[in-house]
Every structure is written in structure tokens, then in C-alpha cells.
Amino acid sequence: MLDIKLLREQPAIVREGITRKGENPALVDEALALDEQRRQTLQHGEALKSRKNTVSQQVAAMKSRKEDAASVIAEMRLVADEIKALDGELRRVEDQLHATMLQIPNIPHASVPDGRTPADNKEVARWGEPPVIDFAPKPHWELLESLGIVDFARGTKIAGAGFPVFIGKGARLERALINFFLDQAAENGYTELLPPLMVNAASATGTGQLPDKEGQMYAVPGDEFYLVPTAEVPVTNFHRDEILLESQLPTKLCAYTPCFRREAGSYGKDVRGLNRVHQFDKVELVKMVHPGTSYDELEEMRSCAEQLLRKLELHYHVLLMCSGDLGFTQSKKYDLEVWSIGQQKWLEVSSISNFESFQARRLNLRFRPATGGKPEFVHTLNGSALALPRIVAALLEQNQTPEGKVIVPQVLHRYTGFEIIG
RNA sequence: GGAGAGGUGGCCGAGUGGUUGAAGGCGCCGGUCUCGAAAACCGGUAUACCGCUUGCGGUAUCCAGGGUUCGAAUCCCUGCCUCUCCGCCA
DSSP states (O other): OOOOHHHHOOHHHHHHHHHTOOOHHHEEEEEEEEHHHHHHHHHHHHHHHHHHHHHHHHHHHHHTTTTOOOOHHHHHHHHHHHHHHHHHHHHHHHHHHHHHHSSSOOOTTTTOOOOOSSGGGGEEEEEEEOOSSSSSOOOOOHHHHTTEEEEEEHHHHTOTTOOOOOHHHHHHHHHHHHHHHHHHHHHTOOEEOOOOEOOOHHHHHHHEEEEEEEGGGEEEETTTTTOOSSHHHHHHHGGGEEEEEEESSSEEEEEEEEOOOOTTOOOOSSSSSSSSSSSEEEEEOOOEEEEGGHHHHHHHHHHHHHHHHHHTOOOOEEOOOGGGSSSOSSSSEEEEEEETTTTEEEEEEEEEEEEHHHHHHTOOOOOEEETTTTEEOOEEEEEEEEEEEHHHHHHHTTTBTTTTEEEGGGGGHHHSSSSSOO
């Protein structure tokens, strides 16, 4: 959620930012009209309340003097009705304003390039070389099947399509990667959380999944819960409705969780193997930082994620997302993509974003400046470090042997306990 | 799941319809005293919104929502949460 004051004072900047994202800026004017209406109703109601309070005290005084207050009381009865009506009106206007503000997207940072589609994203870094393999590399789904380390069919039987079952060394590899990622995050100063895997509507609203992306989450029928689509939701909400001390910033948290996503509308495209599934594992980094440092913190987070890919010796590149490819809540975002030699394309394995105060305002998450004074909203960031399935896919493809076995990267040996699969 | 108790300011804790934004204490800030500190004493010490605006005025906030009343922290209803006991359970 943006600051209503920003809309009031610099509507042109907000409209331009929304337009850069390819969205319709009409909501700005709608919000401003509601804001104006809100203040008028508020002032009217408050004037009446002021009167009511004064008269009520007079009634008390009259009664203590044993005077008759009947006529004043009769008059106040009417005023009370009017106040009730105005309060109702105010409530409606405020609800409407709030609903409108929740639909206005965050605006892009100045360093974000203009653009409308993923083709306009800028490659800002590239590491390593595409691996050279002197035989025809198999896509990971063939390796998974021949090695017997993931079973899609049985996952479908148990739950449904897109719920793979990891088996034996496959399960072990998954667990090894999770532990490796968590250990690395700890070394980089992130405190590990093991959060709830279901969240309530307030949490999902805080990080921006609601109301905008409701259809992407699994809802639990009969209970007001959603399955987490990413650890971002429970972890960022950890400090919701709190005032942190400035000395607590930056607060750096990390968490492993499974992620549950309906992926509605993505059928048929890029869904083979582990490319896109309904449940997957991910380690997420989350930071709450001082507003003055959030873009430096974004780079720090990006380098944490990059380190992991380097240690796994995976060829990757970094994309700076253009304005039109930014999500609803994001001001600036990098995507990390690894090279899939078996599919001959890039696979997104990490997304690292700065939300500035957009989430913090929804979350009511502030800090008290060390110099004293009023609490200010923190800036929040998050980044995957990393999402597992496509890492597994790229890893298997890149490290396959002509015999169909897979060499496990050195850095994982102490976690897997084996060096080769197959 | 059943029975009971309770949710008041940064914290503890008074307050059962009328200057109560809320006693008292602790903490915190400023001052007096002191070479300095402690103690003691004096003063100050919530948040949000609205309006004029270096300051002031108004409104709201005693878990949340609704109700009764001229007037609610205080009475009534609903919800949420916490605690205790019983049951069930990894």
C-alpha cells in the first residue's frame, strides 16, 4: 500500500509509476476523491461529537445541581442519531478507500528500466560458461525416471498432478540442498525461522497475496487459512504490528518451507518434470531494514543468492526486471536464472525484491528512530536462496554422465553422504 | 471437545455509568542538590487522524465488533486471544 499523502502531494509521480508498470492509473483519482469525501464526513461528524461531549458534561453538572435536563437530553438524542449515521457513512467511505488503496500497485524505483514484457528485462550479470557435454544431454525428467529418484505418477495418485514424490537419493539430495542453503544463510547473518505453513487472511494481506492474488493460494475449506505460497508470507509477518528499535535493523531472517501454489492458468507450458509444480521446497531470505539502506541491502541479498549458485558451479545470469515485469508489490527486482543444458534454456531459480515501505504499511511494521521521534515504516525485502526444483533439474542435467549417472557437486558431499547417483 | 478465570498506557496495577486519556507505582527524559554519581525532591513522559499551523484546538483509542444511554474502561450481546482444570492426542 502506498502512502495516501504521496497520492495527495505528488499524484503525477504515482500515476507515472503505475503507468510504467503497465497498469491503469485511474485508481489514483478514485482514491483521491474518496480521501476528500472521507475528510469532509470526518470533520462534520467530529464537530457534532465535540458538541455532544460538551453538552454531556453540562447534563452532569445540571443533575448534580438537581436541575431539570430533560429538554437538552431530548435534543441530544437527535444529535446522537445523526452522529451514528455519519459514523456509518464514514466507515463505508474508509472501507472503500482502503480497498482502493490495496489495489494500487507499488511504483518502480528510478533505476528500473522501462519495459512491458520479459523481453525488456536487462541482463546485468552472467557467471560461468554453459557446460560442455560431448554427448546428447538428457532433460532432467528422463534422468529422474531412469534413476528412480522422483515419482510423478505416484504423486499424482496421492495428491494430484504437480506433486512429485522424491525417493531415496532424490529425497536425500533435496534435504542436502535445503541444509546447505540454510547453513549458508546462517553464515551470512540470517536467523533461521521454522514458521507455520498455513497463514490467516491478515498475514496474506500484509505481504500482498490478498486481495490481488487470492487464486494463486490454496485455501483450507472450513478454516480461515491459506497454505503458504512462499516463506515470505509467514516470515515477513513475523514482526507485523510491531515497532522495532532502530538498533534491531537490519533484521535478517531466513526460513525453509515447502511452497504451495495453484499455478492456475499455466497448464501446458513449461510444466514438464520439475519446471513447474504445485508443491516445492524453497529457502527464503527476508529483511526488514532502514529506508535509507534498502537498495544496498538488495544488492547484499542478491550476492547471497549468487554465492550459492557459484558454489554449486551452475552457469547463471542475473536479470533486472523491467517496469512492466515487476510484481504488484515490488519496487525493484532481480531474477536469477540457471542454464538448463538438457532443455537449452534459462530456468528462474530466484527472485530478489525490494518492496520499500509498501508491505510495511500493510503490515504496520515500523521502527523507532535512534534519535527519538515518531516511528517510521521499515523497508522490507525478500529473495529466494534458493528455490529447489529447478536447481535440482539444472544440477542433474549439467552433471550427468554418458551412462546416465549424476555426479553430485563437491560442496554437497558432506550433506548427501554420497558423490554419485545411479 | 467440556468447565472456569481473565484481557486497562513501555511495564505492574487501580478503577462498576458523569471533567477518567484514565489514580498509584516502576521505567524513561529534564531540573534541583553533588567535584561527580547514587539517594531524595520538583517537573515532564501514549498513538492515530482532522483543522488552523514554529504552537494550539478537535476527534478517536482501556482486546475487537455491535447494542443500551444525553453520557460507557465501567452495563448487555458476539467474536478473538491468554491462563487453569478435565477429556483426547504425535
